[in-house]
Structure formats: structure tokens, C-alpha cells
Amino acid sequence: MAEHIVHAPFPGVFYRRPDPESPPFVNESDTVASGSVVGLIEVMKMFQEIRSEADGTVTEFLVENEAAVDAGQPLMRLT
Incomplete structure (x- = not known):
């Protein structure tokens, strides 16, 4: 399977969770x-x-x- 990189579409602060008490949207694996x-x-x-x-x-x-991210910055890797 081909690798795919998810990129930030615009600058800002990246969050893995919808709020501090919730689990992450996704985890590794x-x-x-x-x-x-x-x-x-x-x-x-x-x-x-x-x-x-x-x-x-x-x-x-x-x-x-x-983390602060820039537009186009790679966020995560998928395979």
C-alpha cells in the first residue's frame, strides 16, 4: 500500500483531541x-x-x- 501524508491546510495549532477530556481522534496503528x-x-x-x-x-x-503548525506542514503518515 502506498504511503500518504496528511498535511495542515493552513497555519494554526494542531490538536489530536476534540477537547482535553476526550480521547484522541486517532492513535498510531x-x-x-x-x-x-x-x-x-x-x-x-x-x-x-x-x-x-x-x-x-x-x-x-x-x-x-x-503544536503550532504551518500551512502544508506534514501532520501524520498513513500506509
């Missing part, structure tokens, strides 16, 4: 479908869902939870 929510990016107190553009298994997160 989870299987995701195209269109699945895999995280959030917050910009000016507005949260935008980040969705996978491919089916696959999460093999690695490339940024930490609550």
Missing part, C-alpha cells in the same frame, strides 16, 4: 477511512476539522499535540 476526522487546527479561536484524504493505517504522528 488505527485504521482510518478517507474523510475521517484525524485532528483539529485552531486559528483565532475557530476550530477546523482535519480529515484524511486516503484510507490507511496511522503509522506516525509528525507533530505533537498542541
Whole structure:
């Protein structure tokens, strides 16, 4: 299976959880479908869902939870 990288569509703060008390949207080794929510990016107190553009298994997160990210920055790797 081909590798797919999920990229940040715009700059902001990347969150792996919908809120601090909830579990992450996905963990390493989870299987995701195209269109699945895999995280959030917050910009000016507005949260935008980040969705996978491919089916696959999460093999690695490339940024930490609550990390500032730039537009186009790789967030996670799927295989």
C-alpha cells in the first residue's frame, strides 16, 4: 500500500483531541477511512476539522499535540 501524508491546510495549532477530556481522534496503528476526522487546527479561536484524504493505517504522528503548525506542514503518515 502506498504511503500518504496528511498535511495542515493552513497555519494554526494542531490538536489530536476534540477537547482535553476526550480521547484522541486517532492513535498510531488505527485504521482510518478517507474523510475521517484525524485532528483539529485552531486559528483565532475557530476550530477546523482535519480529515484524511486516503484510507490507511496511522503509522506516525509528525507533530505533537498542541503544536503550532504551518500551512502544508506534514501532520501524520498513513500506509
